[in-house]
Amino acid sequence: MFAKSTTLKTIKTTIKCALYSTKPSYIHKLGDQPLKYITIGQLLQETASKFGDRKAVISVHQNEFLTFSELLQKADKLAAAFKNLNLEKGDRLGLWVPNMVEWYVTKMASARAGLITVCLNPVFEAPEIEYCVNKTGIKALVCADEFKHHDYYESLLTIAPELENCDPGKLKSTKVPSLKTVIRIGEENKRGTYNFGEILDRANSSEVANIAKLQHMISPDDGCSLYFTSVLFPSHSVKYLFHESFQGTTGKPKVALTTHFKLVNSAFFTGKRLQLSSKHHKLCAQVPLFHIYGTVVGIMAALNHASTIVLPTNGYQPSKTLDAIKNEKCTVIYGTPTMYTDLIQIQEKRTDPIAAEIAVIGGAPVTPYLIQQISETLNVTKVHPMYGITECSGAVFESVPTESETNHAPVEYVEDHFEVKVINESGGVVPFGTAGELCVKSYSTMVGYWEDEEKTNEILGRDGWLKTGDQFILEEDGSGRVVGRLKDVIIRGGQNIFPKEIEEFLVTHPNILDVQVIGTPHTRLGEEVCACITIKPQSHLTLEDIATFCKGKLAYFKIPSRMEIFDNFPKTVSGKIQKFKLKEILSEKNL
CATH class of the missing domain: 3.40.50.980 (Rossmann fold)
Known part of the structure; x- marks a missing residue:
């Protein structure tokens, strides 16, 4: 009787799991607050009328501020x-x-x-x-x-x-x-x-x-x-x-x-998720303002929630960023993964007392290991990753406050008033938990590419769905994670390999500072896995060391068969690592 009951329970569980796995990965996240139909100019006037004496911006390098x-x-x-x-x-x-x-x-x-x-x-x-x-x-x-x-x-x-x-x-x-x-x-x-x-x-x-x-x-x-x-x-x-x-x-x-409506609301809901209105926050913006990260998550979120933007320098200088966090008593830090890696290195040597509450991280994928380092070394209460793209006027997925209070990787959840789905190469919606291309529909989707109808139609359908070009896994609870860019997938001997998985593992090696995994041409396999690495000072690393470190933890076909050490990775001014330039450099090296 016991065996029979157990068998029936197992069968029911199997059927339930099978049904669950076929649920299409589509989420419509309703917001608990309505969208605001105002312009940026009206928002500025509204904030100035309520918080006129509060500092809007402090430029440390200019020794200047404005209320x-x-x-x-x-x-x-x-x-x-x-x-x-x-x-x-x-x-x-x-x-x-x-x-x-x-x-x-x-x-x-x-x-x-x-x-x-x-x-x-x-x-x-x-x-x-x-x-x-x-x-x-x-x-x-x-x-x-x-x-x-x-x-x-x-x-x-x-x-x-x-x-x-x-x-x-x-x-x-x-x-x-x-x-x-x-x-x-x-x-x-x-x-x-x-x-x-x-x-x-x-x-x-x-x-x-x-x-x-x-x-x-x-x-x-x-x-x-x-x-x-x-x-x-x-x-x-x-x-x-x-x-x-x-x-x-x-x-x-x-x-x-993009429009006033899109920027105002994208920034409002991003700041709401960050709980910027809970108190007077001072936001340390080491990211460039010209970028959607700096404009929306920085300037516009601060304007929506009457927060103060702090500009440590006119360009990126991590040591001066740490000075500003300490001297201006910044409660929130904005940065990319690369920027936080630099801050950690310097702070480990300086050990100055800093106590920002929130570390916002975006602009590129982030590893759980880096999140733990940020929490421990920079002494922040919450690490707050977010995922967004320029074509959506800001954040699409973002952590929630309750998920950000541990050293483990916080989970990112879809923003309010967004629809998201994940599709396969044929355009069909894949089941929850399955990798595919993330598509987004929301109030914040761009109007289009300026005077480029052809490129607009390639990414934005008449039905309002925007293709992000990102490999993504969506879960039924509205959480999701980036696997990588579609074009970054490495195909080795017919096996699809996602670089992000290998990067997240390799960066835990004690001698590795940062790592970017790319595919390079291979005569027999089509592509081989190449690990581009920056190492910590006075460290040494060989390809054999990498293979030993990976053995028993990564499938054999994911273990890098090539390694290149760099002093620095080529980056955009916003801190994004340019993988296509890494490929160019290695291609020239092979000539």
């Missing part, structure tokens, strides 16, 4: 100056500035004036800026004076030599015909440009007052920002930028258009 009231006043003065310079609603304003107070002011002024901000990487060189200006039809450009020994004015003269012989606002350039006005952030006046400080006083008081009256003419559904996706250019050598053989993310970058 929310001061931010609104400066934004309206600059917005009035833009109008005075004949910039009209829908015109594109290029923002080519590193992390400075002026970035925040300009972004808010652009929104209050009804302009579309084109967020530009501050390390772009002249040919890249020329492409960006012409691609989006930038009419006015706000740029810094210098950054990382880069003279912005001299760069502009190489693509618009006419600038040196024209009056400010009167540029007529052969190479960049749309560009009329250049505004520089710097003390010295340069021929053909306006000075940022002086232009703030260009408009009279009535013109400034009119900006508030114009807000009802700007719709939440109007475009407000353009982001160059991935911000990847094909080579360290700029001469390859326009080579016809480069396509997709390693060729000319696409430009995603």
